[in-house]
Amino acid sequence: MATQPALFDAASHAQRWIEEYRTHDLRGDVLAAGADPAWMAAFEELAAVAGDDLGQARERVQRHAADIGTGFRIIDEEFERPWPVSPVPLLIDVQEWRTIERGVAQRADLLETIVADLYGAQSLVKRGHVPATLVTGSPYFLRPLVGVAPAGGRHLHVVAVDLGRGPTGEWRVLSDHLRMPSGAGYALENRLAVSRALGGLQGRINVRRHAPFFAAFRAGLASACHRADPRIGLLTPGRYNASYAEQAHLARYLGFLLVEGDDLAVREDRLYVRTIGGLKRVDALWRRLDPRLLDPLAFDTHSRIGVPGLIDAWAAGNVVLANSPGAGVLESAAFAAFLPQLSTRLTGADLILPSIATWWCGQPAEAAHVRAEMASMLLSSAFGHPLAALAGTTPGAELTAEGRAAFLTDLERRPQDYVGQEIVRLSTMPVVIGDRLEPRPFTLRVFAARDGDGRWQVMPGGFARIGEHPDPRAAVMGEGLWSADVCVHGAEAVAPVSLLPAPDSLHIRRNPGTLPSRVADNFFWLGRYLERGEALLGAIRLMLGNSIDADTGAALAPETVGRLVGEIVAAGAAPRPASLRRADLVPFARTALEAGEGGWQSVAQINAHARRIGAVSRDRLSADMVRLLDAPFPRQPGMLERCGSLQRRYAAIAGLSAEHMSRTAAWRFHDLGRRIERAAATARATRAFGLAGASLDDLTTLLDLADSQISYRQRYLTGIARVPVVDLVALDPGNPRALAFQVEAIRAHLAALPVLDDDGMAEPQQVEATALHALVTTAQAATLDAGTLGEIDRRLATLSDAVAHRYFLQGAEALRAAGLTLA
Template sequence: MTPDPAAHAATWIADYRARAEATDMLCAATDTAPWQAMFEELAAVAPELDHARERVQRHATDIGTGFRIIGETDERPWPVSPVPLLIDAAEWAQIAAGAVQRATLLEQIVADLYGPGRLVADGIIPAALPTGSPYFLRPMVGLEPPGGRHLHFIAIDLARGPTGEWRVIADHLRAPAGAGYALENRLAVGRTLGGLQAKLNIQRHAPFFAAFRAGLAALCRRADPRIGLLTPGRYNPTYPEQAHLARYLGLLLVEGADLAALEGRVYVRTVAGLKRVDALWRRLDPRLLDPLAFDTHSQIGVPGLIDAYEAGSVVLANAPGAGVVEARAFAAFMPALCRHLRGEPLKLPNIATWWCGGAAEQAHVAAALDRLTIAPAFGPAPLGLPGGAAAGAAITGAARDALLADMARRPQDYVGQEEVRLTTIPTVIGDRLAPRPFTLRVFVARGGDGDWVVMPGGFGRIGEAPDDSAAAIGEGLWSTDVCVHGADPVAPVSLLAEPGSLHVRRNPGTLPSRVADNFYWLGRYLERGEALLGAIRVLMGNSIDADGGAVLPPATVARLVGMIAGAGAATYPPDLGRAALTTFARAAMEDGATASVAALNRHARAIGEASRDRLSADMVRLLEAPFPTQRGMLERAGSLQRRYAAIAGLSAEHMVRNDSWRFHDLGRRIERAIAIARVVRLFGMDGLGAGAATDDLSTLLDLADSQISYRQRYPGGLTRVAVVDLVALDPNNPRGLAFQAERIAQRLARLPVLGDDEMAEPQQAQATALNALIATATAATLDADTLGDIERRLATLSDAIARRYFLQGAEPLRAVGLTLA
């Protein structure tokens, strides 16, 4: 801790103000006491600024914040600045009032475009303005949205100019992103600057999210509605944010394949049948929502969704087609639209914009090209701007000629916008503060009473270069928390419900079939990887490592190699020499193009990424941990083994015993049972079962992780009957076959059934028969044929589980005895 945080903070501020411009947020502040308090808090926890940046970044990583660049497969950590943007309550009140006015105006415009169409008919806007946009969805014309409202959640990007004025640079209505990142920024910065909340009376985000959730629920036709967040899936760049929002708001995270439209209603496919969905906060491109209404090639939408929407049985936030007013071309008409529809000027003016669809405007933009930013009018980049928006002065040579030529051919595809010089804020660059430009995204949502509410703060994006313009800043290099502070104390509001407003229940909630499938295969991949790693370690420790123990005989080594190669982990080695086995073992553990341990880990990691709304941050971190890099294979194998053990421990001790856990455990048990049946058949049988070699039996105990149990029970030595009984038939051995069979039957017995006749479903009956077969077997008579039959039964049981509980493509929506809820 810094001996004198106040002196430290004062030094930082003085050094910064000597280098920053007077228009900077800190330098322009009439009251620097809040900034002094913030830097004192920062100095108290991290006297070095680079340490402060590392600390807040570590908190963001612990929270699980991440994002993905389009085209990349791996997520990146979410970049957070340790220095929040401070805005006093008086200034924020003006921003909030302007945001509410703009949200109201946007609702009026959208309602007219898809309703009476008076704005075009009366000549307020040209017809090409809406119809020229790819986001204008003609099938939505004339459809009355449930509750009569098209917009429920919007985002507005603001820029602050050198004179302190705030101006709108973009509206986001299709699938506004960033609210989850604002929440995560607050969590990360709050954990770093724990005392700042009380010192500055910072307004909280929780009331905003509670109001938004209440607003969606108020439009549904049921008192206890089921609300989902519709995501494109884990490859979407903002999927981590979506998962975080779903978990925070208590929404069901669903993909298009999870949903089905039937008889004018929308249902989610769950392990207990179809369950009704009343509202969807969609993050899916509206053109992909329903292949029957929009893009017929969409494979991630819900056929019939728009019919259910038209029937009023499902609320969509926002209404499909609302994104038409996002177009930059609309910015040129917003001042006139506000005066026409609201009878007042914009409280948050746009940056000056000229749509080239008018001859005079086109001529102005062409003449003032070097002083403007040239941008696409309707979203997609036109031929003259293949890279998107750019400063006109930076477009030279052949590129400039191509732009002017295409602007002459299709002027309606372009807009010219004034170049905005942005205000800066303090940002940690290296080990000192430096001024960097920023933009602010503000979020507005409808509350339970239908009125607009504004998130106090939003989130800021910080540019990389000191002179970045609004067009160049893009997504920014860093993000920052935005703190609205004031003199009045802030009540500690959260999303916790009022006492007595909820009935206590132990029903774990809705489990979509896709999620059950993911948890089942997460268990199988983890167990398969652990079993394969165990076989590799036995091979390395006994046949490759000279100090690892006695060398196994060739016949036993051949069985190990055959088992590993037969699993698809690596191709057969040319011989059983030490060099060939070393290469073989390394490929089985690390080769990325096979069913190696590394490949199985990647499968598990992908499932973890897709299920992060239901997994703890610790579990996600273990699944996403990079492959070990220790020098020796045995060291890497040991590191992986400890990781598998940690994941198993989290599953056993931290997961609630709900259906998600049952499917995860089922996957583990079925995979382990198959592996045990196979190794008993390979190493516990000799010919017709007359006896097995000692090395084979010892290897079997190693593979079943049962050496200690056997030695304690039978100190006299190895016998085939005793080993087989312990590994295959002892119901008290958690690594044994009988133990798995019992648990499989127990897990299936607790899963929901579709009928009400109390008869066992096929998968339950198969598990009961398998358990009975193993429970009545004896080690003396257990033979290879019986073990092979057990393996086949387990595979058949797995298929039955998949048919019953998981998505199977075009399966009938209504099963016999199925009740829709």
């Protein structure tokens, strides 16, 4: 009697999935050749974690990607979207991969030789091997850099190549990426997400690891620098860039400083990062910024995100840029038409990975060929800029009669602007659609980087883009709908290499490194916004009747409610209500809680400010913290329920800050922002509810706002009295919610942060903190009046300004105080 397979028999599920997949037309598919043990292993691993539910496998991998923080942004959208990862990786045998590896390295060497000539001797143009128009007509050719030798001696440090696999298994190059090669971080994140879901796959089929590639890239950049222990930064355009999340992840993984243009300054042809300790030398930048925006003094004078003088520092050999500005001249589709001949001429060998057939219309014979065969070609811009006659890359057969006439007219007028290319048909691979496997076309992005010896190292795998529709034409596929991990596998076991060095090989350090001024500014204001939102939320909850005092219950005296309303209005959270009746207070509270328009600084708007700061601080915040900051605004039906949900979120963030953030300078600025904001809120609340003549409801409200009800009850058993309440809330240094506690913490933080001068004299922010500390510690609860509390509030504002002037960026000013630290 035959035994029935177990319900969760992974092998049976995998076999069934493959058999069902083979019912599709798999001509050209990666599984067309028959049963492959590696693919069987991959599907068995999927079944082991998701049973018979492929949809669950997809959700599991996507959840891991979200946990890692993977995301991307669409132009004009404020918030990121989750990075779409397929649970089915693309598997490539190591023998097939070696051909790709050799081809990519050969191509990178060829591209380096060409770009060095175009910005050096220009012999290729002089001898007619490259038409001059092909170079000068490119928007990415930077004429001012001709004759400039790059720091480190090489123009290219990292290269990306897009490959297409044809129906018969051959690989060809679709495009090269030299200006700002992106996607290496997504390849890393795909690997992390899939590895967490399919933990046993790497060992079963010996998947080659990514870590050696990143280690080689880091060593290659470092070797091009003058100093033995260089400081390397990743230059980002900022959080609105489409791949900012990837850049932040890469910076953290590689140990690079994530910097923006405003973080950097050039002095005497050397590049520095502006930090809380002064200017610190930067030796190399992996730039993800358009080269024309790099330096407003050299290129686009309107650039607001570049670094004035950066090109002078690079030309002087004092900073390495990966890649050199101007290398993008080789990215144009037109240049692909000349690479086969240039490879033969310059290296004596054909390209291992040929480009797709390309005809540049700047040559009469090629233009005539494109006219004659346009119905079987892709028509595109030669240099990537928009054209009046084409809406992007367009199959000639799909042009209307009017479109065809417009194309031919413009081709006659400016033939050098156009190329014709063969239509590439792509292989397909399995992807989860709904609850089953479907074949979809894919392209592969592969990365190469120089190692410490200057040799090209190719990342084993890269990442795959998967098309939305079954149509296998590359032009129809576009950018793709999903991404997939790419696993290079073989018979030989893979050593468990990590980017991290051996535990005993590093010199121990407890200094966390350089803190840029912009990062300090962000952490300071993140603390202030979180504390400000929590304080406003507390006032709203109390006004709605959520007092925890058992004597007064939910009913506060109108005078106390009026003072709460006044505090909320003074915070700019909502306009003053017409009356203190509940019918007017409820919409007032709703505006203060969740208004998104009208300029009101509601809790929702304050949270949005904090969320934006979290978005630019991914390289320094934990994934849990980012998730809490990114969490959508609560939508429970009751307003008090929404308030409770927000309060728990604030408490979770505060707990992460207190218990999980290392006591670095970044944490000090975050906590400093919290302390200043809490101190100011406590001073204002004491002035509103704790002065002479305060009612029982006023004092109860003050204890609630200061979160000190329990502390007071434990200390005083005879009931509520004004002086003990004021002492506990304002002047008790042992109460972590008290004004005095915040002032002491502020003074301690400023004493621990770096100073620019070495004369032993206190800096202005330290002087302000000391004066504030003296004012609070000498005050008496019985005599504390509105004037003193107002002076404390004013001094807190002055102190905040002094901190900002000393530590944060002030426009283009290189230093914030007399004194300079260069390291």
